Amino acid sequence: MKGRIFCLWTALLLALTGCAMTPADPDTARESIQVIAMDTAMLITTYGERSPAAAYACEDAIRELEALFSRTDPDSAVSRLNAAGSLELSEEETELAGILRQAGRYYEQTGGAFDITVAPVVSAWGFTTDSFQVPAQSELDRLLPLVDGSAVTVEDRAAALGPGQSIDLGAIAKGYAAGRLCTVFNEYEVPRALADLGGNVLAWGDRPDGTPWRVGIQDPAHPDDKEALVGVLELADAFAVTSGSYQRYFEQDGKRYHHIIDPATGKPADSGLTSVTVAAGTEAGNGAMCDAYSTALFTMGEEKALEFWRSQENGALFSMVLVTEDGRVVVADQIGRFAFTPNEDSGYVYETVS
Amino acid sequence: MSMRRSPELRPTVWDGLTALAVLLLALGLAFFQWRGGGESGELTAVVTIDGEEADRFAPAELLNAPRTYTHNGYTLEVVLGVDYENPPLNALPPVGTSGICVAVSDCPTRDCVRTGIISRGGQSIVCLPARVIIRLEGGAADPDAPDAVLG
Incomplete structure (x- = not known):
């Protein structure tokens, strides 16, 4: 009898030990965390044996960047730069120089359609503080001369603004953060992950079933219906970002004012587009690029956006989906890397351009 | 031998x-x-407040009473909702998608209320001013459903 009891206990011990020591299957082991940062809600799902540690390292990375880039935290590097007009960067703050250089490059490429110095105008509309108001034209006329991305100077350990200028990294910071997550995923050997940083998605690897991640594009005409999509992008190892006039807005005297401010006019961009989605591979810098381009192309409008996409070899760099006010969905994809499945029930007319 | x-x-x-x-x-x-x-199983609503899980419940529990969450000076009321495909009087019982939604919120943006009804695992309602996220987990897996939505 003693032998049988010993046998039973040994089997139990082995089974439990075996259960605990079974290596996590990278296809099923996963961790999901939700983070409220950068004025948005983020959901990060990581897979693999080190998925919990990787997910929380992602949160740490995002918090670090938020502490640098926030415009509302008075202690952030950006706030101190805005307050003083120039800033010596500590070793921990050199990442600010990196994002400012990228922002400067996108300012040049887009002819000023992307401009981080639009900050004072954005504040005048109340989008920074949620105290929305329509500024007087005289106020816009006073602020618009301050909007000039070429006046920002960056060195390895210093940054400076033009007189009276301030910057807002809201149209690039989340994309930059998505790019930083790639570093974390590599470090933690994450085989696959999906990071949704509030309109910025990083599709890392593919889904556990081996198919690409399916990322829907919200129908701007029905922003309150989560099931209403203009189509679905199939993404693997890619960034995708959507900028849309429906995402943040207020109404005054029966008129709607959205948050994407045209740096040229100081007013919400009136370009005939309701949303712009930009997707690109996970090469370094592309997260910020997608973020910045989605804003810039929204401001440009369909014609200039297509011209921009076709020029400077940009067509080989990114794909884009434009949704127009007149009910069309324009899909521009020369790479063929990201399949787009239209939602035929949406009522839109779909066009593919090359 | x-x-x-x-x-x-x-x-x-x-x-x-x-x-x-x-x-x-x-x-x-x-x-x-x-x-x-x-990871799979019954559809469950998970509520996180300021990054910490604060509540977890089956949507059907909202039939008994709505749930209220207060944080950062704002209060949200979460209820069971039905997104009717037809006007309720035209179909008995009404045909539609049931799920959960934020019926009332005193936050300034009211984005959480405008989000409407969520009914599928992976969908969420976010109230940034209150720093509350209500996310559905589990439920029937649909391989064609999007893993994330841009916008």
Whole structure:
């Protein structure tokens, strides 16, 4: 009898030990965390044996960047730069120089359609503080001369603004953060992950079933219906970002004012587009690029956006989906890397351009 | 030379019961592992406040009473909702998608209210001013459903 009891206990011990020591299957082991940062809600799902540690390292990375880039935290590097007009960067703050250089490059490429110095105008509309108001034209006329991305100077350990200028990294910071997550995923050997940083998605690897991640594009005409999509992008190892006039807005005297401010006019961009989605591979810098381009192309409008996409070899760099006010969905994809499945029930007319 | 088998080496009923117990134990553990630690299963609403899980419930529990969450100076009321495909009077019982939604919020943006009804695992309602996220987990898996939505 003693032998049988010993046998039973040994089997139990082995089974439990075996259960605990079974290596996590990278296809099923996963961790999901939700983070409220950068004025948005983020959901990060990581897979693999080190998925919990990787997910929380992602949160740490995002918090670090938020502490640098926030415009509302008075202690952030950006706030101190805005307050003083120039800033010596500590070793921990050199990442600010990196994002400012990228922002400067996108300012040049887009002819000023992307401009981080639009900050004072954005504040005048109340989008920074949620105290929305329509500024007087005289106020816009006073602020618009301050909007000039070429006046920002960056060195390895210093940054400076033009007189009276301030910057807002809201149209690039989340994309930059998505790019930083790639570093974390590599470090933690994450085989696959999906990071949704509030309109910025990083599709890392593919889904556990081996198919690409399916990322829907919200129908701007029905922003309150989560099931209403203009189509679905199939993404693997890619960034995708959507900028849309429906995402943040207020109404005054029966008129709607959205948050994407045209740096040229100081007013919400009136370009005939309701949303712009930009997707690109996970090469370094592309997260910020997608973020910045989605804003810039929204401001440009369909014609200039297509011209921009076709020029400077940009067509080989990114794909884009434009949704127009007149009910069309324009899909521009020369790479063929990201399949787009239209939602035929949406009522839109779909066009593919090359 | 013939050898007589020792009676102690013959399998007995107790040996059989021991083997059966080990087998049942193994099957039980295999089932536990197969469940994947609760990743799938019943549709569950998970509420996080300022990054910490504050509540977890089955949507049907909202039939008894709405749930209220207060944080950062704002209060949200979460209820069970039906997104009617037809006006309620035209169809009995009404046809539509049931899910959860924020019916009332005193936050300044009211984005949480405008989000409407969520009904599928992976969908969420966010109230940034209150720093509250209500996310649905589990439920029937749909391989064609988007993993994320841009916008």
